[in-house]
Amino acid sequence: MGLDRVVRPPPRLVFWYEFASTYSWLAAERIEAIAAAAGVAVTWRAFLLGPIFAAQGWTTSPFNLFPAKGRNMWRDMERQCALMGLPKAVRPDPFPQNSLLAARVATAMPESLRPKFSRAVYRAQFTEGRPIADRAVLAALLHDIGDGESARAVQDALTAADAPAVKAALRAATAEAQALGIFGAPSFTTASGELFWGNDRMEQAMAWAEREARGAPL
Amino acid sequence: MGLDRVVRPPPRLVFWYEFASTYSWLAAERIEAIAAAAGVAVTWRAFLLGPIFAAQGWTTSPFNLFPAKGRNMWRDMERQCALMGLPKAVRPDPFPQNSLLAARVATAMPESLRPKFSRAVYRAQFTEGRPIADRAVLAALLHDIGDGESARAVQDALTAADAPAVKAALRAATAEAQALGIFGAPSFTTASGELFWGNDRMEQAMAWAEREARGAPL
Numbered sequence: 031m032g033l034d035r036v037v038r039p040p041p042r043l044v045f046w047y048e049f050a051s052t053y054s055w056l057a058a059e060r061i062e063a064i065a066a067a068a069g070v071a072v073t074w075r076a077f078l079l080g081p082i083f084a085a086q087g088w089t090t091s092p093f094n095l096f097p098a099k100g101r102n103m104w105r106d107m108e109r110q111c112a113l114m115g116l117p118k119a120v121r122p123d124p125f126p127q128n129s130l131l132a133a134r135v136a137t138a139m140p141e142s143l144r145p146k147f148s149r150a151v152y153r154a155q156f157t158e159g160r161p162i163a164d165r166a167v168l169a170a171l172l173h174d175i176g177d178g179e180s181a182r183a184v185q186d187a188l189t190a191a192d193a194p195a196v197k198a199a200l201r202a203a204t205a206e207a208q209a210l211g212i213f214g215a216p217s218f219t220t221a222s223g224e225l226f227w228g229n230d231r232m233e234q235a236m237a238w239a240e241r242e243a244r245g246a247p248l
Numbered sequence: 249m250g251l252d253r254v255v256r257p258p259p260r261l262v263f264w265y266e267f268a269s270t271y272s273w274l275a276a277e278r279i280e281a282i283a284a285a286a287g288v289a290v291t292w293r294a295f296l297l298g299p300i301f302a303a304q305g306w307t308t309s310p311f312n313l314f315p316a317k318g319r320n321m322w323r324d325m326e327r328q329c330a331l332m333g334l335p336k337a338v339r340p341d342p343f344p345q346n347s348l349l350a351a352r353v354a355t356a357m358p359e360s361l362r363p364k365f366s367r368a369v370y371r372a373q374f375t376e377g378r379p380i381a382d383r384a385v386l387a388a389l390l391h392d393i394g395d396g397e398s399a400r401a402v403q404d405a406l407t408a409a410d411a412p413a414v415k416a417a418l419r420a421a422t423a424e425a426q427a428l429g430i431f432g433a434p435s436f437t438t439a440s441g442e443l444f445w446g447n448d449r450m451e452q453a454m455a456w457a458e459r460e461a462r463g464a465p466l
Binding site: 099213225228234 | 304313319320323327429430431443444445448
């Protein structure tokens with residue numbers, strides 16, 4: 031026994047999310063449970079859709095550019111939130127919010143803290159309508175989620191967000207997302223670069239990552 | 249017994265589909281089994297996305313206008329076809345195909361024949377790359393699916409497709425779709441006008457129609 035057992039790295043999936051994206055919120059709420067059930071390790075990477083949208087000539091969200099699509103999205107959010115047991119979604123004003131600072135803060139903090147911080151930002155934005163571009167709002171959220179050993183790392187993230195290295199890291203994440211073919215959020219990529227778009231594809235992405243890691247046919 | 253039992257109409261769902269739409273194909277392949285399991289009666293209504301896209305300034309499919317979105321769609325189709333046990337999807341040339349004649353033929357035929365005809369058109373287009381705007385292609389498909397009593401009705405549909413009343417009926421279907429808020433295909437609407445967009449929302453649409461018909465909370 032033993033010789034035929036190869037030690038393989040665990041399945042991994044990158045979760046690409048944009049703080050202004052409603053469906054990224056839904057994905058952030060459920061990805062940890064789905065990943066645990068699938069045995070997949072998830073890396074949370076915030077990125078910006080703005081530059082990617084701008085590259086295809088869009089100056090705002092497609093949900094604003096195409097009103098019927100936007101009306102459907104907000105109605106779908108109501109239904110999805112009810113199905114998921116989440117508070118009723120509210121439309122922040124303006125929509126989309128400027129997500130730059132939140133994305134820099136997430137980039138600046140240790141990866142292990144991102145899920146809790148990111149969900150706090152989404153809930154503040156999409157259930158309370160709070161302005162996530164406001165530094166004081168983010169400071170309050172950071173204060174609420176920091177406890178014990180992590181308190182300092184969490185609170186340092188707002189200062190660290192202004193560092194040139196953090197700004198560069200977020201720009202690099204967005205460039206990498208675009209190079210991977212990402213055009214919307216949430217998206218998921220496997221180690222080999224297989225891309226899945228949308229909260230509705232999360233389960234398939236997990237299954238793909240799991241098969242890919244064990245060398246099974248895809 | 250009996251007095252407290254109200255005779256309710258069966259749950260109904262309208263399936264709005266566009267012949268040039270890849271995800272409408274996937275929906276057409278599975279909707280009958282899903283509807284039977286849910287106890288929902290489905291009305292198949294072909295419509296045209298072209299006029300709806302044109303109204304928002306698009307001259308072709310968003311999968312062509314936005315190349316990253318298009319690449320993802322074709323890759324997603326490969327994965328979805330494999331999961332559903334369908335033949336590998338091929339990209340017809342040109343994409344999208346002109347779907348006007350196929351939609352008129354579907355409109356002209358008895359509703360009971362539409363599922364079989366529509367799937368034949370989708371498979372010819374998306375697994376064999378045949379040109380569905382070609383009258384001879386549609387004639388051959390109609391010949392293949394017509395049998396017994398339905399043969400005449402099926403074959404008459406190609407002639408009937410040119411009738412002013414059929415052209416008007418298809419224009420009316422497209423106008424009704426737009427009035428219902430439809431902006432993409434496939435879409436599903438319940439008796440009350442609740443709109444669901446996308447093959448991925450089919451199950452939710454069925455469940456909604458079922459609850460709506462029995463007067464359950466939505």
